[in-house]
Amino acid sequence: MGRCRGNAWWQGRFRGCGYRVTAGREIILDALTKTDKHLSAEDIYLSVKKSCPGIGLATVYRTLEILVEMGLVLKFDFGDGRARYELAEGPNKEANHHHHLICAGCKRVIDYTDFIEDEVELLRKTEKGLSEKYNFDIKSHVIQFYGLCEKCKTK
Amino acid sequence: MGRCRGNAWWQGRFRGCGYRVTAGREIILDALTKTDKHLSAEDIYLSVKKSCPGIGLATVYRTLEILVEMGLVLKFDFGDGRARYELAEGPNKEANHHHHLICAGCKRVIDYTDFIEDEVELLRKTEKGLSEKYNFDIKSHVIQFYGLCEKCKTK
DNA sequence: CCTCTATTGATAATGGTTCTCATTATCAAT
DNA sequence: ATTGATAATGAGAACCATTATCAATAGAGG
Numbered sequence: 001m002g003r004c005r006g007n008a009w010w011q012g013r014f015r016g017c018g019y020r021v022t023a024g025r026e027i028i029l030d031a032l033t034k035t036d037k038h039l040s041a042e043d044i045y046l047s048v049k050k051s052c053p054g055i056g057l058a059t060v061y062r063t064l065e066i067l068v069e070m071g072l073v074l075k076f077d078f079g080d081g082r083a084r085y086e087l088a089e090g091p092n093k094e095a096n097h098h099h100h101l102i103c104a105g106c107k108r109v110i111d112y113t114d115f116i117e118d119e120v121e122l123l124r125k126t127e128k129g130l131s132e133k134y135n136f137d138i139k140s141h142v143i144q145f146y147g148l149c150e151k152c153k154t155k
Numbered sequence: 156m157g158r159c160r161g162n163a164w165w166q167g168r169f170r171g172c173g174y175r176v177t178a179g180r181e182i183i184l185d186a187l188t189k190t191d192k193h194l195s196a197e198d199i200y201l202s203v204k205k206s207c208p209g210i211g212l213a214t215v216y217r218t219l220e221i222l223v224e225m226g227l228v229l230k231f232d233f234g235d236g237r238a239r240y241e242l243a244e245g246p247n248k249e250a251n252h253h254h255h256l257i258c259a260g261c262k263r264v265i266d267y268t269d270f271i272e273d274e275v276e277l278l279r280k281t282e283k284g285l286s287e288k289y290n291f292d293i294k295s296h297v298i299q300f301y302g303l304c305e306k307c308k309t310k
Numbered sequence: 311c312c313t314c315t316a317t318t319g320a321t322a323a324t325g326g327t328t329c330t331c332a333t334t335a336t337c338a339a340t
Numbered sequence: 341a342t343t344g345a346t347a348a349t350g351a352g353a354a355c356c357a358t359t360a361t362c363a364a365t366a367g368a369g370g
Contacts, residue, residue, distance in 0.1 A: 020336050020347060041327080056350040061327065069259075077232035081358080082326060101291055104224075110289055115281045122277050126270045130300065134265055136256055138302040145285065147293040175316060175367050196357080211319040216358065236327080237357060311370105318365070329354070336347075 010072065017070060027052050028063045029087075032073060036096075038084040038109055071139055076100070078144075080107050088140070099143040105152025119143070165227065172225060182207050183218045184242075187228060191251075193239040193264055226294055231255070233299075235262050243295070254298040260307025274298070 010029060011021045019025075031047045032039065039047070045060045064085055067073035076084045079102065087096075097120070101110040127138045165184060166176045174180075186202045187194065194202070200215045219240055222228035231239045234257065242251075252275070256265040282293045 018347095022336075022348065024349075054350075056352095058328080058351080059349060062348080075234075079230075101285060101289060101293075103291070104294065110291070112285060112289070114288065115277075115284055118277055119281070122270075122273055126274070127300065129270055130256060130267060133269065134256060134267070135305040135308075136258070136265070136300075136302055137308045138256075138300045139259065140301045142297065142299045142301070145282065145291075145293045145296045147291055147295075150290040153290075153292045173316095177317065177367070179318075209319075211321095213320080213359080214318060217317085313370090314368095316365105316367080318363105320362100322359105322361075324357105324359070326357095327355085330352090332350100334347105334349070336345105338343105338345095340341100340343075 013070060013072070019066060024048075024052065024055055024059050025063050025066075027055075028060060029067065029072070032067075032085060032087045036111075038076065038078070038086055040082045040084055042082070044085065074140060074142075076142065076144075078102050078107065078109055079104075079146075099145075101145050101147070101149075103149035103152055104146055105148050105155070108149055110149070168225060168227070174221060179203075179207065179210055179214050180218050180221075182210075183215060184222065184227070187222075187240060187242045191266075193231065193233070193241055195237045195239055197237070199240065229295060229297075231297065231299075233257050233262065233264055234259075234301075254300075256300050256302070256304075258304035258307055259301055260303050260310070263304055265304070 014021050014025070027048050028044060031044050037043075041057070041060050041064060044064070045055070045057050048055055048060065064073060064075070068075045068085075072088055074086050074088045076086065078084055078100070097116055098111045098113045099116075099119075101112060102108075103110075123141060127141070130136060131138055169176050169180070182203050183199060186199050192198075196212070196215050196219060199219070200210070200212045203210055203215065219228060219230070223230045223240075227243055229241050229243045231241065233239055233255070252271055253266045253268045254271075254274075256267055257263075258265075278296060282296070285291060286293055
């Protein structure tokens, strides 16, 4: 780990898209790889700043935009006014597909992986049908449930 | 239509929640009822201003917040930096359930109602399961597909 | 009609995100 | 290894959708 070149998997994709491989991009992708939380741009900025104090917030935003465009990272809106980012794929993430339960009261976000099998089957069918009908290339999807969590429903 | 009291259906819900019924709230809800577009707060402000020139933008935001909280209106994020609003239910909207295809290129949004039957069945099952497992009251859900539309995929 | 207070409109403030630009770093060609 | 073209960066200003403030107004029960 650390400086090892197990990270090479994404460098090829970067170069293939015409992007240069930089220390900032590597460390930002690292931060996303090493967590299963829903990080905001500022979360990532503060985390990355520890090992790379000179990095700027704008670089974090710019890098995240590229990562989202390439499909390596997913961007979510949980309704609290700031975007959240999660690794979409990678060496340890293939089987990490999940969706979100968002509490309208405390804004807490619960990841769930239940019912994913049925969902995947329906989504596969739906994506295929939509692609054909609208001639639309589907790259990703978002499924979110809104409601009140255990604590907030009693208030 | 117009000043008729066919709008009474929502007035009871307003009063039941402790909110007063005002001209501004009525006309904002009217604007949402009379369209099937995804309106931003400013879209609604400009539309409502025609028949109610004195209304303020802040009132539109405040009213939308209440409508979303009551579940009468759904709030979406299509990734262009401003929220969009759609009527969730009402006298003519019960059978209007649909989801969104969002083009990452031109930001166009396509509504689709295909495969809704299968989806509804899966969602019903999923919502039931999630409610029980996490003791979470689900009020609404969002399903969105991201990708490239017919025009943008060729560029 | 009157009172209480929620609501409103105008506007300032907020804050996440994007833009600007001079400087620095990447990388293919040498 | 060096160089040159140019992509990337950092600092901070700018942007702009949304929220907060506050005095004036209007809804609704009595």
